[in-house]
Amino acid sequence: MSEYFDCLLPKLTSLVEANQKALTQAKELFAQAIINDNMIQVLGTGHSHMIGLEGFIRARGLGNINAILDSVLLTNDGALRGSAMEKLSGLAEIIWDDQNISPNDVVMVISNSGRNALPIEFAQLAKAKGHPVIAITSVEQSSKYPSRHSSGLKLMDIADVVIDNQVPSGDGLCNVNGKVTGAFSSIAGMIIMNTLVVESQKEALKQGVTPLIFSSQNVDGFDNDYVYKHFGSRLKSM
DSSP, X not given: OOHHHHHHHHHHHHHHHXXXXXXXXXXXXXXXXXXXXXXXXXXXXXXXXXXXXXHSSOTTSBTTEEEOOOGGGOXXXXXXXXXXXXTOTTHHHHHHHTSOOOTXXXXXXXXXXOOSHHHHHHHHHHHHXXXXXXXXXXXXXXXXXXXXXXXXXXXXXXXXXXXXXXXXXXXXXXXXXXEEEEEOHHHHHHHHHHHHHHHHHHHHHHTTOOOOBOOOTTSTTOOOHHHHHHHGGGOTTO
């Protein structure tokens, strides 16, 4: 019962070791958002939306992370529909305009392949509006195939900070009966998200700012009311 863990553990080590510079840069952007009371806007398509959810109104997580959860991005209205929508040009601007994104917010875009129109155009919009853009993507997967966007660009070509999730092309880690299986991208993304949540809090504290974080709603004696009130108007899916 240990094959997936045996495949996974070496990848976790390489994930952190290969991304020291990018993680440090992203940590600084997260920390500055905390210090300056700005939001961290997170968009992911398909399964990548779960990485935004991991940071959103999460027990022991930052109060200023907003997951962009438009139904276009999710699989609950149909996985095939969501996959097709991700490839359509023009949707990113509609989703952007429906969010409460302030001028100084940090934008994180998550796409394992980094080749489809929606995440590419969302990152382009953010850059055009002056937002720092962090990408979580597979450099191997993205490098292997051409962009599906008219610009020919990929997500990793646009972002200010590119965190390589170290996911092999096709996503699987283990070989079973000659076929690769055991996806890694969701776990890698959640580890990256929680790394940034922890390290950015430490950085903010060094600079004299105590981050607002959510407590578990299932532990007696904790109250999240102040966090909700402080960020409520900026958390669209609260």
